Amino acid sequence: EVQLVQSGAEVKKPGETLKISCKGSGYSFSTYWIGWVRQMPGKGPEWMGIIFPYDSDTRYSPSFQGQVTISADKSISTAYLQWSSLKASDTAMYYCARRGVEDVLTAYDYWGQGTPVTVSP
Amino acid sequence: DIVMTQSPDSLAVSLGEGATINCKSSQSVLYTSNKKNYIAWYQQKAGQPPKLLIYWASTRESGVPDRFSGSGSGTDFTLTISSLQAADVAVYYCQQYYSVPHTFGQGTKLEIK
Numbered sequence: 001e002v003q004l005v006q007s008g009a010e011v012k013k014p015g016e017t018l019k020i021s022c023k024g025s026g027y028s029f030s031t032y033w034i035g036w037v038r039q040m041p042g043k044g045p046e047w048m049g050i051i052f053p054y055d056s057d058t059r060y061s062p063s064f065q066g067q068v069t070i071s072a073d074k075s076i077s078t079a080y081l082q083w084s085s086l087k088a089s090d091t092a093m094y095y096c097a098r099r100g101v102e103d104v105l106t107a108y109d110y111w112g113q114g115t116p117v118t119v120s121p
Numbered sequence: 122d123i124v125m126t127q128s129p130d131s132l133a134v135s136l137g138e139g140a141t142i143n144c145k146s147s148q149s150v151l152y153t154s155n156k157k158n159y160i161a162w163y164q165q166k167a168g169q170p171p172k173l174l175i176y177w178a179s180t181r182e183s184g185v186p187d188r189f190s191g192s193g194s195g196t197d198f199t200l201t202i203s204s205l206q207a208a209d210v211a212v213y214y215c216q217q218y219y220s221v222p223h224t225f226g227q228g229t230k231l232e233i234k
Binding site: 112 | 122155157161170171172173176177182212214218221222223224225226227228
């Protein structure tokens, strides 16, 4: 069974660092792209970026480039999303999701349960 | 970036009736070499992650009831629910995965009338 299990809720202060994780199981983790999606309270999903764990090829949305870092450790089937200096506006739910493959790359077929991040003074 | 615009923003439909949600992309998401439209539809219920319903604009994900169907090509797409069930109350999003960033529509909230 394919599963993406994300790390738990975080409460941080502005200016702090944070790294959240997404562990895949039940499939060949290194050969599927993993994307990260932000969902602010009461809003729609926003695509942040994506990584191919096999070679760490990473693409970012221009809206998030320079604001976050996406990485992966294929040896432990885990992808990461990190911030070097959090802002109150980073308060949101963050999801990881696997991009499917069917001869060619498809949509995001499996999603993590989400990691809520709260940034408050 | 490709901008995805959904209509309507909200919709109230009686149980057993049909519901239609539209999605328009700011540029074509039809990849001519494989004739596939790189559009997906997701359902998100309160407190849950999005769930993939439809990909390639019209292919139902495994396990999705056949009352859900997708259509369209190029820049205009539609999600249709043929006979609304109480379990279908949710917010529905379209997404293009043709080019990075893989943008989402703003969502359509579906309620029971």
